[in-house]
Amino acid sequence: MTPPVRIALLAxxxxxxxxxxxxxxxxRQVEAEVxxxxxxxxxVRSAGRGFGLDVHSADLKLxxxxxxxxxxxxxxxxxxxxxxxxRCAEAAIVRNELRRYIHEGSRLxxxxxxxxxxxxxxxxLTRMEALVTIARRRALLARERQExxxxxxxxxxxxxxxxxxxxxxxxxTGWRPTTQVQQSAEEVIALALEESGLRRSEIEAxxxxxxxxxxxxxxxGADLIQEELTVNSKGAVYLADRQHGFATVIDIGGMDNKAIxxxxxIPGVFxxxxxxxxxxxxxxxxxxxxLGIDITELGPLAMKGMGRNVPMNSYCIVFGTQSLVNxxxxxxxxxxxxxxxxxxxxxxxxxxxxxxxxxxxxVIMVGGTSLISGxxxxxxxxxxxxxxxxxxxxxxxxxxxxLLASGFIRKG
Amino acid sequence: MAKVFIYPGTSLIxxxxxxxxxxxxLGSALSVREKVQTAGLxxxxxxxxxxxxxxxxxxxxxxxxxGVRGRMSLFGPQIEExxxxxxxxxxxxxxxxxxxxxxxxxxxxxxxxxxxxxxxLTYPHSDEEGVRFVAAIREFLSSLAGGASA
Amino acid sequence: xxxxxxxxxxxxxxxxxxxxATKYVFVDSPELTAADLALRGYELAPGVQIKETCFGLMITxxxxxxxxxxxxxxxxxxxxxxxxxxxxxxGDERRCRANLGGARPGFYGHEHEMRLVRYISSGLRALRDxxxxxxxxxxxxxxxxxxxVERLNTIIQES
Numbered sequence: 175m176t177p178p179v180r181i182a183l184l185a186x187x188x189x190x191x192x193x194x195x196x197x198x199x200x201x202r203q204v205e206a207e208v209x210x211x212x213x214x215x216x217x218v219r220s221a222g223r224g225f226g227l228d229v230h231s232a233d234l235k236l237x238x239x240x241x242x243x244x245x246x247x248x249x250x251x252x253x254x255x256x257x258x259x260x261r262c263a264e265a266a267i268v269r270n271e272l273r274r275y276i277h278e279g280s281r282l283x284x285x286x287x288x289x290x291x292x293x294x295x296x297x298x299l300t301r302m303e304a305l306v307t308i309a310r311r312r313a314l315l316a317r318e319r320q321e322x323x324x325x326x327x328x329x330x331x332x333x334x335x336x337x338x339x340x341x342x343x344x345x346x347t348g349w350r351p352t353t354q355v356q357q358s359a360e361e362v363i364a365l366a367l368e369e370s371g372l373r374r375s376e377i378e379a380x381x382x383x384x385x386x387x388x389x390x391x392x393x394x395g396a397d398l399i400q401e402e403l404t405v406n407s408k409g410a411v412y413l414a415d416r417q418h419g420f421a422t423v424i425d426i427g428g429m430d431n432k433a434i435x436x437x438x439x440i441p442g443v444f445x446x447x448x449x450x451x452x453x454x455x456x457x458x459x460x461x462x463x464x465l466g467i468d469i470t471e472l473g474p475l476a477m478k479g480m481g482r483n484v485p486m487n488s489y490c491i492v493f494g495t496q497s498l499v500n501x502x503x504x505x506x507x508x509x510x511x512x513x514x515x516x517x518x519x520x521x522x523x524x525x526x527x528x529x530x531x532x533x534x535x536x537v538i539m540v541g542g543t544s545l546i547s548g549x550x551x552x553x554x555x556x557x558x559x560x561x562x563x564x565x566x567x568x569x570x571x572x573x574x575x576x577l578l579a580s581g582f583i584r585k586g
Numbered sequence: 587m588a589k590v591f592i593y594p595g596t597s598l599i600x601x602x603x604x605x606x607x608x609x610x611x612l613g614s615a616l617s618v619r620e621k622v623q624t625a626g627l628x629x630x631x632x633x634x635x636x637x638x639x640x641x642x643x644x645x646x647x648x649x650x651x652x653g654v655r656g657r658m659s660l661f662g663p664q665i666e667e668x669x670x671x672x673x674x675x676x677x678x679x680x681x682x683x684x685x686x687x688x689x690x691x692x693x694x695x696x697x698x699x700x701x702x703x704x705x706x707l708t709y710p711h712s713d714e715e716g717v718r719f720v721a722a723i724r725e726f727l728s729s730l731a732g733g734a735s736a
Numbered sequence: 737x738x739x740x741x742x743x744x745x746x747x748x749x750x751x752x753x754x755x756x757a758t759k760y761v762f763v764d765s766p767e768l769t770a771a772d773l774a775l776r777g778y779e780l781a782p783g784v785q786i787k788e789t790c791f792g793l794m795i796t797x798x799x800x801x802x803x804x805x806x807x808x809x810x811x812x813x814x815x816x817x818x819x820x821x822x823x824x825x826x827g828d829e830r831r832c833r834a835n836l837g838g839a840r841p842g843f844y845g846h847e848h849e850m851r852l853v854r855y856i857s858s859g860l861r862a863l864r865d866x867x868x869x870x871x872x873x874x875x876x877x878x879x880x881x882x883x884x885v886e887r888l889n890t891i892i893q894e895s
Contacts, residue, residue, distance in 0.1 A: 187653020187686060190660075192636040195629050210838035215847045218679070232678065233685025236841065249838075259651030264687065291639040291652040596842055598762065598849045599856055601820040611821075618823025623754045631840075632823075679848040682841030713858040720859025721872040 178207040179309045181302070182251035182282075184240050184272060186233040187259035191291045197257065200298035204306045211240040211249035227271055234258075234268045241272045245279035252309035255302070256286040274532060277435070277443050283308040284443050286530055301446060304403035308440055314581050315408060315440050318417050322378045322583045325363065326576030327394075328402070328569070329355055329386030332428025332455065333542060336362035337572035338370045338377070339580075344566055344573065346370030355386035356393055379582040381405070381575030385429075397582035402571050407434045407441045409574025410538045413564035420534035424523070424553065424561075425541040425570065428455045431523050435531045445530035452488035453522030455543040460491070461515040464498055465508050469546070472512055476548020479509030481517035488518040516548035517555075524556045538562045540570035588730040591668035591697060593690075594680035595661060599709075600672055603720065607727040612668055614683035617660040634659075646692060657689040665696045670703045670730050672723065677709075703730065757799045758822040761809055762792035762846070764853045765816040773809060773817075781805045787826040790843070791850050792817075794826040815860040818853055 181201060188194050201208045213236070221239035222228040229235060237256075243249040254276055258265035266288065273286045285301045287293075308315065320339045328335040330352060336359070338346035348365030352358045367374060381398035382391040383405040391399035402425075410423040417439050425432040431454060434444040451457060462469045484501045488494030494515075501511050537559055539550050544567040554561040566573055588609045592600035595613035604611035621633035629635040634656050642655025645662040660683060665671075673694060677684065684690060697704060705726040710716040763773055770788045777786045777795060784797035784805055795802055810817050862868035 187651060187656070189632050189682070190634055190654075190656030190686075191639055191652035192629055192634045192656060193652075194631060198630070212838035215679070215844045218844060230687035231685060232681045232687075233841065236681055236685065236844070240838070259653040261649060262651040262653070262688070265651075289652070291636040291656070594845070596845045598760065598818055598820040598846060599853065602818040603856070605819065613821070615821035615823045619757070619821065622823055622825075622828070623756075680845045682845070684845070685841060709852055710855040710859070711852070713855055716855025716857070716859040717862040717868055717872065718859070720856060720863065724863065 176205075176310070178205050179252045179306045180250070181206050181208050181253045181255050181305055182211050182240070182244055182249065183208045183255050183257070184211075184237045185255075185257040186231065186237055186265050186268070187262065188257055188289065191259060191289060191293075193257075193289050193291065193293045196293055196295040196298060197255070199295035200302045203295065203299060204303045206253075206302060206306050208255070209251075211243045211251065213239040213243050213249070217243065225271075225275070227268065229264055229268060231264055234265060237268060237272065241276055244282065245276060251282060253305035254282050254284045255305065256284060258288055260288040260290045262288075270530065273443055273530070277532060283441060286443075286445065297447075300401045300403060301444075303401040304441065304444065307400060307404045311404075312440065314578060315404060317408075317578060317581055318412070318439070319580075320577045321580040323372065323376055324576045324579040324583070325366070325377045325380045326569075326572040326574065326579060327359055327362070327380065327382045327384075327390065327396075328405075328571030328575065329359060329382065329384035329390045330428060330571065331385050331430075334358040334362050334384075334386075335569045335572040336366040337566070337569050337576045338366045338372060339573070339576040340370070340372075344569075344576075346372070347566070347569055347572075349568070352386070355389050359386070359390050359394070378584075379579040381577075381579030381582075383571040383575050396579075398575065398579050400575065400578065403432060403434060403444050403446060404441055405574035405578065406432060406540060406570050407436045407444075407574075408439055408578060409570045409572075410540045410564070410567075411436055411439045412577055413540075413566055413570070413573060414536065414538045414562050415564075416536055416538065416562075422531065422533050422535070422537045424528070424537060424539050426453075426455055426519065426523055426539075426543040426549065427541055428459075430454065431527055433523070433527045433531045435534055443531045445527050447527070450488075450490050450522075452491035452494040453519055453526060455519075455541075457488050457491055457494055457519055458515060458543065458546060458549065460495060461498060461512065464495075464502070465512060467508075473516070473545065473547035473549065475509055476512035476516045476546070477551060479507060479511070479513035479548075481510065481513035481552065483510045484514035486511075486514040486518045488515070488522055494518065513548055513552075516546065517552040519543075520549055520552035520556055524553070528557070533557060533559075535559055536562045538564065538567075540564070540567045542568045544568065588669040588727075589667055590727070590730070591664055591671040593671065593673040593693060593697070594677040594684040595664075595693075596680050596682065596684050597674065597677070600674065600723075603723050604672070604727065607724055609670075609727055609730065612664040614660065617664060618683070645696065651688070653686055654689045654692065657683060657686060658692065661689070661693050662696070665693065665700065668697070668700070668702060670726075671697045671700075671705070672726065673697065673704060673706045675706055675708050755799055756797060756825075757802045758794055758796040758825050759802055759806060760789070760792060760794055760818075760820045760822055760846075761806065762818045762820070762850065762853070763813065763816060764791075764818070764850060764857065765813050768813050768816070773812065776812060777805060777809060780808050785826070789826070791846060794822060796825050815857045816853075818856070 346366035348362030
């Protein structure tokens with residue numbers, strides 16, 4: 175039996191928020207083991223001085239001491255999970271600084287999360303799964319070329335995508351809004367097969383990612399069922415041809431957003447979530463609908479407008495929609511409103527999530543929203559850098575799955 | 587016998603002295619024991635569930651982090667029940683139940699607000715300070731109703 | 737909730753039933769070890785569960801019996817034995833070091849205070865020492881009031 179992946183837990187407040195069972199359960203589901211790195215009282219006493227962050231809360235001092243033990247090699251782990259209470263300023267500072275410190279001082283994958291008493295194992299699962307994948311499947315993630323004929327599926331919350339690849343080329347694509355997980359998948363597979371001119375029996379291996387991955391993957395007997403954090407970062411650096419060195423992958427999805435700092439194709443630090451759909455593609459869909467245009471027209475329209483002319487804050491999708499309605503009623507042009515909506519979504523992602531990762535250039539935007547040029551432009555402005563949007567970026571999860579699935583082709 | 591809230595709630599020294607001088611120390615162990623001994627709870631390690639931070643809303647508002655409210659669900663009822671309190675001011679190395687500075691500020695505030703007798707001191711770091719420390723605690727405790735003399 | 741260990745269900749373990757208690761009995765003495773304490777404990781209360789730990793013992797059993805045992809054990813070295821309640825019974829998998837991979841948070845707090853208990857021992861001895869009467873009346877250190885300007889002036893003038 176493979177030994178479980180050992181995830182070092184650096185946490186403050188988890189035991190008192192009632193979320194420890196949820197952390198244990200998420201780890202159990204991905205066959206990982208959560209543990210506290212062992213330190214001494216002397217380590218804790220010197221932690222503030224050594225690390226240079228003199229906090230008040232003793233449990234945060236303990237977190238710092240445990241992180242130092244990991245970076246200095248006094249405690250061994252395969253991955254690190256940092257978790258503190260949502261809305262605690264002192265803990266947020268420690269969480270961010272430790273995440274950066276571990277990322278810079280070790281090769282351990284890190285994910286940080288701020289929980290409330292409502293956090294469930296389901297919420298934590300994808301993050302834990304990604305940590306385990308990175309720790310356990312480095313060899314799989316080292317793949318840089320697609321081989322043979324493979325099918326990649328991304329069963330997302332808004333859309334389902336399929337990609338067929340042959341000898342390192344995309345030869346078939348399929349895209350449909352998600353209705354029923356399996357039915358939508360069958361539709362996109364048919365579309366991709368048609369475009370590629372292949373029969374289903376010619377597919378040598380299949381990889382599945384996205385929200386519906388377990389249901390779909392088990393139903394079709396996929397060779398690889400993998401969370402979207404590792405798959406998308408792999409797909410992004412592959413499509414953008416940045417497989418070596420650092421990169422940052424941003425994927426603004428229909429339900430939640432992902433921001434990943436990647437090194438040599440392997441995620442180092444990542445965050446996932448978002449407070450409200452106001453910071454997701456869903457808000458842009460609503461904006462397009464309100465403007466009476468197709469979502470594909472929103473980006474070019476926004477590029478013609480000036481977002482600064484319109485006050486808009488989509489921190490909450492309800493308030494965001496209200497400011498959208500108000501802006502139109504006040505006589506602002508559709509161009510300016512479209513630009514403001516793009517800017518607002520980019521700003522929410524920037525404020526809520528990009529602060530949790532280290533932005534390393536190049537910045538690669540992927541997912542369906544990366545086709546909205548106004549959003550990409552707004553993100554580039556906020557980050558003060560050019561943003562790379564590779565070809566097929568809207569199929570990112572499916573491309574990553576197809577690429578990684580070639581590791582499962584049985585050589586006859 | 588008076589009920590004396592000890593701060594830090596995890597203190598061996600205060601717990602010992604309060605019971606040695608005939609009173610009942612209220613601290614972390616008693617609230618945790620109550621959780622551990624409640625049948626049907628299944629939320630390791632402390633048997634604190636997502637319901638406890640909600641109970642903590644009695645002592646701290648909803649925008650206060652869940653870890654503070656969860657801890658307050660342990661300490662809040664004890665503070666309300668206490669006849670007196672002893673506070674060690676420099677308890678910087680108390681972890682777990684006492685590991686959150688924000689909770690600790692609130693605990694000390696609520697103790698003072700109760701208007702019950704409070705003794706505040708610092709940890710002793712010499713024999714002489716130890717003598718004063720113990721004497722002050724004994725004197726304080728003997729002034730409370732129902733104490734036994736040591 | 738989705739936990740793996742619960743107080744409910746399964747065979748009854750000592751210390752998890754209402755009416756039972758676990759206490760730490762710590763000792764900081766050159767003349768008395770945890771093993772001595774344990775031995776005396778077994779003699780005094782054969783039905784009580786006793787476990788040696790880093791700084792002394794953990795004893796678990798019916799509350800009244802634990803109280804009685806604590807009083808008896810204290811007599812071995814009253815000024816250097818310190819007692820405290822514990823929420824969990826010994827070896828509880830929810831709090832056990834073996835399952836957590838590292839020390840539980842309370843351990844560090846004990847380690848911190850166990851370095852200071854010798855001063856408490858001095859304090860307890862002094863309660864019986866008539867020569868320490870002056871010290872006993874002196875106020876302990878407070879940190880809540882800064883030195884007043886008048887007091888500072890007096891100190892400067894006196895020195």
